Amino acid sequence: MSELLDKIEYCIERGKVDKVSPYPPDLRGQDGSDELTKIALESGMNPADILESCNKGMLKIGEKFSRNEVFVPELLMAAKAMKAVMAHLKPYFQTGSVKAKGKFVIGTVAGDLHDIGKNLVSMVAEGSGWEVHDLGVDVKPVKFLDTIKNNPDCIVGLSALLTTTMENMAKTVQEIKKQYPGIRILVGGAPLTKDAAEKMGADGYAHDPQSAVEFLAKFNKAS
């Protein structure tokens, strides 16, 4: 049984989605996270254990990314493999037999259409067991506020790539804090620094997806 979990973990780490996926070339023709999860569930494995394997795989690839041993394409493929697992686990989340670590609302701020940083963090957070509400790009403050209203226990992530939209990020932080002072906000993006994040009133700054997940881990409700 644990061998199957190890294989799922490995598929996540290597970004092996399914049997037909040509990536990574050295695993061509082998089962991916999709098939292995199906087999694991059919054999009665605990979905929570499968999710835990995914978390381990995502942690490994996230650490490799932080060490510059792998790059954005590899991380995206790991997230894709993770998504295949999550599709199988979704019913178990809905029945409550698998618990998310918490809710994470994320979006790229108004005026900014860049999605890569937001997508990476979103995928890695989901892969780490968070219920992610991805609001997309060019998200106006009101949309964040509406989502927080319906998910008052969430953590909010704001992404920006452009220097000009950093100002919109600051405005979004201020508006959220004004209406929901207790909401924790994590910010990230190329133009940002820790200092700039603190100045705008954010609770955390993430320079890469791994550090975003480390921030979220402090508020894990499933532990």
Place this chain on the structure above:
Amino acid sequence: MTDKQWDILKRVINGEVFNPMPIGFIIDCPWLPNWYGKNIIDYFSNDEIFFDANLKAINEFPEIMFLPGFWSEYGMCTEPSAFGARCSYPENEFPHAYKMINSADDIDELHQPDPAQDGILPFMLNRLKLVQPKIEAAGHKIRFSVSRGPLNIASYLMGTTELLTTMMMQPDKIETLMKKITQFLKEWHELQRKTFPTIDGILMLDDIIGFLGETEFREFGLPYFKEIYSGDVSVKFLHNDAPCRVSAPILPEMGINLFNMGFDVHLNELKTLTRNSITMLGNLPPRDVLAAGTPEEVEQKTKELIDSLEDRSRIIMSCGGGMPPNVSTENIMAFLKAVKSCR
């Protein structure tokens, strides 16, 4: 750029050391229109404002080389528009292009643009033609053909996430896309050179290089960049202010001789990584120091950067990236003062 500036640029590239060190900045819509007191949309849509803003910059800072100089551009919409991408121009924000390739299968259907007629490229070129006599009357010449790089254009046409995952899942499709974009870019640069015989340099801007590992860059980037940079010009200039430690050792192979980077890697390390064969244009932190710092901070940090250099050859002092928004005249003067004082 003036004849004198162009001569200095080429001599720096050839390894000559100047004292004080030369200074250069990439300037375009993120900084220039607002510095000149105009909205970005006015800068794009009015040839006079475009010319006067550039003229004011060169007159106010005659000791600085502005690259590419009188850059006729429409932000990130410029090249994607030729492929038919929907483009948006918020009044005083950067324009952006929406992706138009929704699945890898769309790549085969992508039309091959004609740079002489498609999208906003004719406007870009004609604007320069119209102001060329005034540029030359001001003692400057059009020196560079300019475009975003092939990976950057691919990311706009397809979306960055989709581009990078399709590289791994359907590499043949991305190869097709990169070939189409490369063919387009070769024709586009050729057309610019033909239109302005004073052009003797190529500038491409491409941050997507920074997202790739060496394997992906060698497969999906390097061959295409090499092909475009193989044009017969003296200055082959690349801007990538995303991470560059992985790609830096490969840059000499790409054929470039001038590089504007971010600020995460020290110039000493970059010179080692590129075997001191490429001239560096950099790399004071653009936002936290050049834009947000006081003139005193700019002066101090610039001096620290210069003092930390092991070798001043093949370095043009600048910021790490293009001139960011909201850099004041005072801060540019402080930068200039610092460079001049470090003899």
